[in-house]
Structure formats: structure tokens, C-alpha cells
Amino acid sequence: MYKAKPKNLLELTKTDAKKWLNSFDTILTDCDGVLWHEGVAIDGVPEAIGLLKSYGKEVYFVTNNGIKTRHDIWKVATAIGYDIPETRIIAPIHNIVQYLQARDFRKKVYIIGAEAIRCELTEAGIESFGPGPDILQGKLNDYIAQQVVSQQRDEVGAVIVGFDEHFTFAKMLKACNYLGSNADCLFMTTNTDSVHRYPGCRIPGTGALLTALETSVGRAALQFGKPNPEICVELMKSGKVVPGRTLMIGDVCKVDILFGHICGFQTLLVGTGPNSQYELNELLQNPSENQRYIPDLYVPSLGDITKLI
CATH class of the missing domain: 3.40.50.1000 (HAD superfamily/HAD-like)
Structure with a gap:
């Protein structure tokens, strides 16, 4: 039944x-x-x-929530009347950091996502880069030579995808090459929520951005949310x-x-x-x-x- x-x-x-x-x-x-x-x-x-x-x-x-650290979420909760220890909050950025720490991760992380991801990684002693605007300038071939081929791709050991209002072709190009040039490069996402529906609009979610990248690299990301x-x-x-x-x-x-x-x-x-x-x-x-x-x-x-x- x-x-x-x-x-x-x-x-x-x-x-x-x-x-x-x-x-x-x-x-x-x-x-x-x-x-x-x-x-x-x-x-x-x-x-x-x-x-x-x-x-x-x-x-x-x-x-x-992939745009706030666990501590930020806890501060919001306690400020509006919820009595909850920070340790009782299960949040994707924190889950990712714990996963990396458990593996004694020592390389750099490339982030397609919010500054909060970099903040929590930094607190854990993990070097990262990527949040913020990144637009392809000039001709594609020149950009690839300067920003992709010349990069030390073996230094990047993980790519994290979260909600990113600055998502661009340039970011997808970089992530695709970090993942494509190193089979051991970890591929992670805060969640796979495809769209956020509101009465007045629809906002593409992390899952929408992630699908484009998964299609490009031919493998699925590890998911750290519901x-x-x-x-x-x-x-x-x-x-x-x-x-x-x-x-x-x-x-x-x-x-x-x-x-x-x-x-x-x-x-x-x-x-x-x-x-x-x-x-x-x-x-x-x-x-x-x-x-x-x-x-x-x-x-x-x-x-x-x-x-x-």
C-alpha cells in the first residue's frame, strides 16, 4: 500500500x-x-x-546551506531564539572540512562557491582559492594559455562546488581542468539542490551549476548535504x-x-x-x-x- x-x-x-x-x-x-x-x-x-x-x-x-559556515548558522539560530549547541548543527561546509581533515589533506582547494567555504577551510589550516568574480578576459586561447595551462594543476587536490552567484565559463574551465588532469583530485559539493523556487522567481541552485561540471568531467561529485x-x-x-x-x-x-x-x-x-x-x-x-x-x-x-x- x-x-x-x-x-x-x-x-x-x-x-x-x-x-x-x-x-x-x-x-x-x-x-x-x-x-x-x-x-x-x-x-x-x-x-x-x-x-x-x-x-x-x-x-x-x-x-x-552552502553559503554560511556552521558557526554563522549557529549565530543566526541563537540570535532569534533557538537554544542549540553549535555541535548540534549539521552543515555541508563543516562536513566537507571534516572529510578533508580525516584524510590529512595537504593540497590546495579550488572553490566554485561562497567566501564562507574559504573561511572554514582557512580555520582548518587548508589553503584554498576561487570565491568571487572571475570573468574570461580576451580570447579563449590566450586565457587558456595564461590561466589554465600555466597553472600548477597538481597542487590542487580538491574542487568544491557550492552556490555561486559569480558562476562563469572561466570558473567551469578551471575546475574542469583541475579535475580532468588529476584523477585523484577530489570532487565535492555542498548539495545538489537544483532550483530555489519563490513566488516571484526561480533561482538556479548548486545542483544546476554542478550538473554542467559533472557533464564536462565525466564523474559525479561527492555530496555533503541532504x-x-x-x-x-x-x-x-x-x-x-x-x-x-x-x-x-x-x-x-x-x-x-x-x-x-x-x-x-x-x-x-x-x-x-x-x-x-x-x-x-x-x-x-x-x-x-x-x-x-x-x-x-x-x-x-x-x-x-x-x-x-
Whole structure:
């Protein structure tokens, strides 16, 4: 049997609501669209998180934000009312740094992405370059000779791709050659979110940029954001996260809810994301083929939980 439609959390009976609350010990929640919008807390959500914690729930924030360091995300969270240790925030840039440190990485990193990636790498003692504008000047052949062929490509041991508003042909050319000239060069990305949908516009995401580069080099990047289950595998190995007793909360079905299902978590979709309800309605047009994206439960806002419990 497949889920034709997720249950609305607010329509549960008191008995079922209590049963649901007792069915999980740990919560992993997305941040932007669930906890806050553009650094402003969503009404009632800090109180809802506090209430869940008062019931003994262990809470982790898990984000695909590739333009802020984990410390920056923590500062935003605490400034708007969330009591969360920095160590309870799972963020892609930090995940990448940990991966490199575990391998005693000593080479340079080329970044297609935000300054935050360079900042966190620098704090870890890893040399990097690339963020900011980079436009191909003059003729292509001259640029290749000066900026590509002449570069010490063997010094670059990793290429990281994140969201980059300065993405250009010049950057893709450099990354393609760093990766293409060295099979051992690591290829990593903060996430594969393809597009950010808003009521007034669509913004190409990291995944859109990444696809162009993956096509050029003929290999896929290692992914350090949702829905890759590897980002919380250590928590599961340690027993801090038990899949059957864990709830994943998110606002994007094809990222957050998919991540939850892959990991074996219960899933809850909130309607406060810019595209949450529209995406869910689209998926429900063909539920039999979209089961991995359809949440177990839905609630208009996480803040509504205070009405339930």
C-alpha cells in the first residue's frame, strides 16, 4: 500500500497525537523555511522547538546551506531564539572540512562557491582559492594559455562546488581542468539542490551549476548535504540517532522528505517553505510513483505543534 496523502498533524485525535509524540526520541529539522525565513524566526516555531525539548526530545538542525559556515548558522539560530549547541548543527561546509581533515589533506582547494567555504577551510589550516568574480578576459586561447595551462594543476587536490552567484565559463574551465588532469583530485559539493523556487522567481541552485561540471568531467561529485544519508551516519553508528525513533522535519519533499525516507526516519512536512504546498500537490498527482517524496505527516507550520501538545 502507498500513501495517497499525508495526514494533517492537526487533525489527529488527542490519543493519536500522544502516540505520535511518544514514537520518536530524536528530531532532525531543516532550517530555512522550517525554523526561519531570511534570518527571521517563523512565528511560534522557537516555542514549539522548546516544547518538544521539554518532552525530552533531542534536537539537531540539518541544513543544506552552502553559503554560511556552521558557526554563522549557529549565530543566526541563537540570535532569534533557538537554544542549540553549535555541535548540534549539521552543515555541508563543516562536513566537507571534516572529510578533508580525516584524510590529512595537504593540497590546495579550488572553490566554485561562497567566501564562507574559504573561511572554514582557512580555520582548518587548508589553503584554498576561487570565491568571487572571475570573468574570461580576451580570447579563449590566450586565457587558456595564461590561466589554465600555466597553472600548477597538481597542487590542487580538491574542487568544491557550492552556490555561486559569480558562476562563469572561466570558473567551469578551471575546475574542469583541475579535475580532468588529476584523477585523484577530489570532487565535492555542498548539495545538489537544483532550483530555489519563490513566488516571484526561480533561482538556479548548486545542483544546476554542478550538473554542467559533472557533464564536462565525466564523474559525479561527492555530496555533503541532504538527501545523502552519509551526513548523519556517525550519529547513527554512535546510537545518538536511532532511525525508527527519529523524526525528520522539512519543507522540501525532494530533499528533506527523501532524506528522511532514505535514512528510515519518520517524516513531517511543514507548509512554511516557499514551495512546500505546491510541490506536495504536484507529487500527489501521481502518488504511486512518488512515495519516496511524500511525507508521513503534514502541518501548516511547525509552530502549530503548540496547539497539538
